[in-house]
Amino acid sequence: MNAPAQPARRARAFLTVFLKEVRENLRDRRTLTSAFLTGPLLTPLLFLMLINISVNRQLDKAERPLKVPVIGAEYAPNLIDVLKAGGIVPEPGPADPEAAVRRQDTELVLRLGADYARSWRKGEPVQVELIYDSSQREAGASVERVGKLVEAYARQQGAMRLVARGLSPMLAVPVVVARRDQATPQSRAVLLFNMLPYLFVLTIFIAGMPLAIDLTAGERERQSLEPLFANPVARWKIFLGKLAAICTFSVASLVICLVAFGIIGRFMPTEKLGMEIDLGLGFIVHVLWLQLPLIVLLAALQSMVAAFAKSYREAQTYLSLLMFLPVLPSILLMVLPIRAQDWMYAVPLLGQHLAILDLVRGNGLGVAHLGLILAGTAATALVATVTTMQLYRSERLAISV
Amino acid sequence: MIEVKDLHKAFGAVRAVDGVSFAARDGEITGLLGPNGAGKTTTLRMLYTLMAPDRGQVLVDGLDAAADPLAVRRRLGVLPDARGLYKRLTARENIDYFGRLQGLPEAELRARREALVEALEMADIADRRIEGFSQGQRVKTAIARALVHDPRNVILDEPTNGLDVMATRALRQFMLKLKAEGRCVLFSSHIMQEVAALCDRIVVIAHGRVVADETPDALRAQTGEANLEDAFVKLIGSEEGLAA
Numbered sequence: 257m258n259a260p261a262q263p264a265r266r267a268r269a270f271l272t273v274f275l276k277e278v279r280e281n282l283r284d285r286r287t288l289t290s291a292f293l294t295g296p297l298l299t300p301l302l303f304l305m306l307i308n309i310s311v312n313r314q315l316d317k318a319e320r321p322l323k324v325p326v327i328g329a330e331y332a333p334n335l336i337d338v339l340k341a342g343g344i345v346p347e348p349g350p351a352d353p354e355a356a357v358r359r360q361d362t363e364l365v366l367r368l369g370a371d372y373a374r375s376w377r378k379g380e381p382v383q384v385e386l387i388y389d390s391s392q393r394e395a396g397a398s399v400e401r402v403g404k405l406v407e408a409y410a411r412q413q414g415a416m417r418l419v420a421r422g423l424s425p426m427l428a429v430p431v432v433v434a435r436r437d438q439a440t441p442q443s444r445a446v447l448l449f450n451m452l453p454y455l456f457v458l459t460i461f462i463a464g465m466p467l468a469i470d471l472t473a474g475e476r477e478r479q480s481l482e483p484l485f486a487n488p489v490a491r492w493k494i495f496l497g498k499l500a501a502i503c504t505f506s507v508a509s510l511v512i513c514l515v516a517f518g519i520i521g522r523f524m525p526t527e528k529l530g531m532e533i534d535l536g537l538g539f540i541v542h543v544l545w546l547q548l549p550l551i552v553l554l555a556a557l558q559s560m561v562a563a564f565a566k567s568y569r570e571a572q573t574y575l576s577l578l579m580f581l582p583v584l585p586s587i588l589l590m591v592l593p594i595r596a597q598d599w600m601y602a603v604p605l606l607g608q609h610l611a612i613l614d615l616v617r618g619n620g621l622g623v624a625h626l627g628l629i630l631a632g633t634a635a636t637a638l639v640a641t642v643t644t645m646q647l648y649r650s651e652r653l654a655i656s657v
Numbered sequence: 658m659i660e661v662k663d664l665h666k667a668f669g670a671v672r673a674v675d676g677v678s679f680a681a682r683d684g685e686i687t688g689l690l691g692p693n694g695a696g697k698t699t700t701l702r703m704l705y706t707l708m709a710p711d712r713g714q715v716l717v718d719g720l721d722a723a724a725d726p727l728a729v730r731r732r733l734g735v736l737p738d739a740r741g742l743y744k745r746l747t748a749r750e751n752i753d754y755f756g757r758l759q760g761l762p763e764a765e766l767r768a769r770r771e772a773l774v775e776a777l778e779m780a781d782i783a784d785r786r787i788e789g790f791s792q793g794q795r796v797k798t799a800i801a802r803a804l805v806h807d808p809r810n811v812i813l814d815e816p817t818n819g820l821d822v823m824a825t826r827a828l829r830q831f832m833l834k835l836k837a838e839g840r841c842v843l844f845s846s847h848i849m850q851e852v853a854a855l856c857d858r859i860v861v862i863a864h865g866r867v868v869a870d871e872t873p874d875a876l877r878a879q880t881g882e883a884n885l886e887d888a889f890v891k892l893i894g895s896e897e898g899l900a901a
Binding site for chain 2: 268269272273276279280283284475478479480481482483484485486487488489490651654655
C-alpha cells in the first residue's frame, strides 16, 4: 500500500494538468468557437472590410462628380465653368450655409460675394469662401479638391494678366516647391495597418480568456480546487500546467488568425492605392516569434486577475476591463506621433506594436530590436508568472465558500 | 493513523477551531460529530493540508503535515465537502486525472481504477460524462477518485450528504470494507444515527473544541443517558444543528 512516488513520476504532474485542461476545454463548444472561429477570424474579416471601405471611398472621392452647393454662382460664370470641368456639379446654395454645414446637411458650401464681378473688373483680389467643418473626417478630400481647382484657376488668371501687360508669368513664381515624397508603398500601408498589432493582441486575449477564467475562477466556483489541491503536487506545478493550456489555445488562435490574414492579404485592394504589403509566411513566423512571450504574459495576467474573482461572472467583468490594457500603446502611438526609440522595443505590447509596423513597412526587424522585445517581454512574463504562482499559494484561493 | 494535537485556526475574530486534539487509528472508523459550524470542515481542511493551522500539529502515519505536506497528501485519500468533479470529463477520466497527479504508473493506475469501479458498482456509468450524474453517482466517482492511490488513511467530509437511502447504505458498507482492509477511516457528519451505526470511536466537536472522545458505549455511560441522541444533546449543550 502507498509506496512513495518516484521523483520521475511526479514530474509528470505538469503534463497531466496540461493535457487534462486542454482535453476538457476542447469539449466545450463555447470555448472552441471563441478560440478557433470567432476570435481569430472576426478580426481579419473586419480588417478586410475596413480597408475596402476606406480604399474605395478614397478612390470615389478622386473620380466621382462632386456636388457642391454654390452661393452667388451667377457672379462668376468663368470660375463655375472651370469647376464644372474639374468634375464639380454646382447646386443652389442653402440660405444659411454656416448652419447647414454645422448640421452636416452638406460637407461644404462655396460662397461668392455680390461684389465679385466689380472687384474682378477693377483687378482687385476677390474673395471666394469655402465653408466647411474640419472636424468632419469626410470633408477633407472634398475641400481640398475644390480648393485646388479654385487656386489653379487663380494662378492661370494671374499669369494671363501678366502676359496681357507684357510680363513673363514666371515673375510671379520666384520659388517653386517640388514635393518629393519618400514614402514607399509599404510605408503608406502603415497608416492603414496601424491597428494590426492590436488586432493580434485582441485575438490572443479572446482565445485565452475563457480558459483563464475556467481554470481559476471557474474551478473555484465549481469547488474542484479543493480536491485538486489535496493531491501531492505543488500548487505551482498545477498552475504552470494550466498556464501552458491557456498559452496553447492562444497560440493556436493566433496561428489561425495569421493564416487568415495571409489569405485575406491577397484580396486586399491595396494596389489601387499604390501600396504593397506582404503578410506571407515570413511575416507569420516573425509575428509568432514576437508574440510568444507576450502570450505567456497575457495568460499569466489573465490568470492572476481571474484568481482574484470568486465566480466566473466576476472574472469575466475584471477581464473585460483588462482587455483595455493592450489598446494603450496603439492609441498612444496614434495620438502622439512619437519617434520610435530603442528602449521602447523592450516595453511589452509597445515593442510588439513597433516591430509589427516595421515588418509591414518592409523595413525588416533588426536582431537588436528583436532581442530587446523578446527579453523585455519575457522578463515581464516571468514576473507575472511568479506573482500568480504566489497567489496560488494563498489559502483563500482554494476555498470557494 | 491520524493524530491531531491542539489545533487552532481563526478567521479574523472568529475562532473556528480552538484547541482540537484527537487520534484516528488504523482499522477503525472514527466519526467527527458536531452541529453545523462547529469547526469540522476546518479541522479536516487542516488535516489534508489545504489550510495551515495557526497553532498545533497534524501527524499522519507519524509524518508532520507542516514539515512535509506532499508526503502527507500521498498517504491520504480525501473526499472534501465540495465534491468538485470535472463535468466535461467521464468518470474514468476524472479518476485517471487524480491517479496521475498521485504519481501512479499507468499499469497500476488502470488496475486500481478498475478495481474501484467494480467495488463501487459504477461500471455502467464509468464512461459517461459527469454532467447529468445523480448525487449518488457523483459521490461514487469522487470516492473512487480519492482512493485511486490506495491510501492508508481516508478522510470523508459529510460523505452521505444528499444521498438517498440506498446510496447511503451502499456507502456505509463500503466504509466498513475500508475498515476491514485495515485503513484508518475518519469521517465527519452531523447525523448521529450514522455515526452511531458505523463508528468505533466518536469525537464530538462543538464551538471549535472537542467535548467528547469515546466509544459509543462509553459515551452513553459518560453522559448517563441510555439514548445516544440525548447523550449528544447533553454534550453539545443545545439541540442546535443536530439532525436526526
